[in-house]
Amino acid sequence: MLLSAVALLRERGAAGISIDAVLARSEAPRGSVYHHFPGGRNEMIIDAVRLAGDYITALIDEAAESGDARVALRRFAEIWRISLIESDYQAGCPIVALAVDSGDEVPGAENTVREIFTGWQEKIRELLIANGTAEDDARRLSTLAVATIEGAVILCRAHRSAAPLDDAVAAIMPLFPETAR
Numbered sequence: 768m769l770l771s772a773v774a775l776l777r778e779r780g781a782a783g784i785s786i787d788a789v790l791a792r793s794e795a796p797r798g799s800v801y802h803h804f805p806g807g808r809n810e811m812i813i814d815a816v817r818l819a820g821d822y823i824t825a826l827i828d829e830a831a832e833s834g835d836a837r838v839a840l841r842r843f844a845e846i847w848r849i850s851l852i853e854s855d856y857q858a859g860c861p862i863v864a865l866a867v868d869s870g871d872e873v874p875g876a877e878n879t880v881r882e883i884f885t886g887w888q889e890k891i892r893e894l895l896i897a898n899g900t901a902e903d904d905a906r907r908l909s910t911l912a913v914a915t916i917e918g919a920v921i922l923c924r925a926h927r928s929a930a931p932l933d934d935a936v937a938a939i940m941p942l943f944p945e946t947a948r
């Protein structure tokens with residue numbers, strides 16, 4: 768059910784998620800929703816976003832294993848390229864979807880989204896510092912990287928093309944230090 772909720776978030780945003788839609792997509796019995804998610808739809812959405820955030824965090828960790836900030840940036844962008852192409856540009860970032868689409872409708876959404884994005888920024892910041900970037904510059908550059916890639920994903924969906932992602936990476940790549948190793 769959570770994977771179905773993530774997929775629906777990526778395609779339709781938070782407003783497009785209903786218990787009926789998740790059940791139809793997952794083919795789970797109705798009773799299992801109330802068993803696993805006593806808080807209902809909102810609990811399911813928050814759990815789905817946390818699952819997606821953890822998955823993307825693990826991919827960022829994997830990309831950072833190279834120790835090279837430029838390699839990690841390219842790999843982070845490639846994660847989205849593959850996802851966009853495989854979904855025919857129908858699926859974007861579930862964290863962005865909740866950030867822009869939840870309003871006050873999903874209690875806890877704002878904090879959850881902030882925690883996930885902050886975690887991604889922190890991982891990139893740490894890698895930049897390890898590559899010789901000053902701490903304040905690393906903080907700003909990690910914010911720029913996440914904002915640029917996430918914004919490019921949105922543009923890719925709008926244009927039904929990976930070109931905005933390519934342009935975004937090309938534009939910020941020169942700001943990333945070459946590996947100090």
